[in-house]
Amino acid sequence: MSEVGRHRVVRPEDFAALRPDDLEARLLGKPATMARRDVSRGAEVSLLSARKFWHALGFPNVEDEDAMFTEADQFALVAVARLVREQELDETTALAMTRAFARTTDRLAVWQTQLMAEALADPALEAALDEADARAVPNLAAAEAAARKLTDMADELEPLLIYAWRRHLTAAISRMLADADPQQSAQGVRRVVGFADLVNFTSLVRRMTERQLAVMVQRFEALATDIVTAHGGRVIKTVGDEILFVTIDAAPAAAVALDLVETMAEDELLPDVRVGMAVGPVLSRLGDVFGTTVNRASRLTSVAPGGGVLVDDALASALAALSGFETTALRRRTLRGIGPVTPSELRRAAGGRQATASAISSRKASS
Known part of the structure; x- marks a missing residue:
């Protein structure tokens, strides 16, 4: 069984917490130093379009001058804007596509963080919990160890995400083509x-x-x-x-x-x-x-x-x-x-x- 298996005990050196800047730098390329105005200007889109994109991603409102964004956010906004400008998608469809990615990956990210925290939990500590403390949320040590492990594994997990998406996209397109039968009911x-x-x-x-x-x-x-x-x-x-x-x-x-x-x-x-x-x-x-x-x-x-x-x-x-x-x-x-x-x-x-x-x-x- 791998070191992140069910019975691996978390080591003291795993407890070191990752600062928010560390997480952003390692997962998004650089820490958040850009305001929305910087992102919209770099992507050559309006502030209104930048706000719409951020909302479609499922994140809360922020002030236009708050340094909440990274170059990865600008890159993504550029990609969406390019789809609209080249008329491959209208803005409504592009935002709907963004929303679909956001809702799916939000659940995926939460699911995976919970799985990793459970895998890294100390069995001895878990067994010692009484009924009142037997909560579904991880303890701080497991949460911090899971944060570090997932951050380290992100580059290895990303190709699997792309592969799974392409596989399911293939299956979905095949079903869509099979369903596009004139004999199908107009009701669905x-x-x-x-x-x-x-x-x-x-x-x-x-x-x-x-x-x-x-x-x-x-x-x-x-x-x-x-x-x-x-x-x-x-x-x-x-x-x-x-x-x-x-x-x-x-x-x-x-x-x-x-x-x-x-x-x-x-x-x-x-x-x-x-x-x-x-x-x-x-x-x-x-x-x-x-x-x-x-x-x-x-x-x-x-x-x-x-x-x-x-x-x-x-x-x-x-x-x-x-x-x-x-x-x-x-x-x-x-x-x-x-x-x-x-x-x-x-x-x-x-x-x-x-x-x-x-x-x-x-x-x-x-x-």
């Missing part, structure tokens, strides 16, 4: 939408420390993401105790749902999950999905039993022609905001469970 592309929800999560929150809760949520997200992607699906988002996923076809969606409930049932740390799925047109915006199909899947999840999977009648019909799955129609019921629906319970057909969920669970346990 057709997808199977599913929600997986941890059962009795609210009561668990009241009984667990923040640290225990963080470990549980992290494990749920890791297992669920592996299961969804193993079957070719996409995780749209996770919100604590719930994950939203989509697939193009019915069979992968059914495999995902059944693997989810079976894997969580076998995991000693996690409670059961319940899954609701629906098929139909969805509207994709801002990396998310919207529409009646999404709402119907959400409502089905809320009435599904623990460890069970409910699907709408359209998905049940699609699965009827496929081997490996069975559905049983339940009583007709009215779902809030949706109306009358006849849900069906999804089960794996006799003949044995696929190995996907067990393999994923074993891999996670050994990691």
Whole structure:
């Protein structure tokens, strides 16, 4: 295991804090010495455009004369301005692209700092914490060590970020081209939408420390993401105790749902999950999905039993022609905001469970 592995003890020399100027110099090239007026003048754009760009990046208002910026900020502003000037993008689209980068990388940066702080925490110190101190935030020593480690690793991590973006961009373009079918509904592309929800999560929150809760949520997200992607699906988002996923076809969606409930049932740390799925047109915006199909899947999840999977009648019909799955129609019921629906319970057909969920669970346990 590498030195940043789970059981590495932080050394005293790791505790030296990085000053803000050190961080900016090492991560952004130079410390912040430029005011917004300097940046806008160097990029040959108006102060108004510079403000719009800064806001699109997700950062708070600053005064035009405050020395808050570096040459890296000016370089980025020049790049965005060039796209607009060369008419490759209008300003609205360029700012929207910037906003997409900002929202994604903000979550990525927070996620990675938390992971590194956890990896560098002293196991002896963690074990000594009593229930009242078992917070989800890292202690100062781990935070300072993680700051230094991430700063040192930034140049090695950056190519991986570019690679992952290009890979996902390739996949997204391929899906867009496949969806550009004149036979597609004007209401949106057709997808199977599913929600997986941890059962009795609210009561668990009241009984667990923040640290225990963080470990549980992290494990749920890791297992669920592996299961969804193993079957070719996409995780749209996770919100604590719930994950939203989509697939193009019915069979992968059914495999995902059944693997989810079976894997969580076998995991000693996690409670059961319940899954609701629906098929139909969805509207994709801002990396998310919207529409009646999404709402119907959400409502089905809320009435599904623990460890069970409910699907709408359209998905049940699609699965009827496929081997490996069975559905049983339940009583007709009215779902809030949706109306009358006849849900069906999804089960794996006799003949044995696929190995996907067990393999994923074993891999996670050994990691």
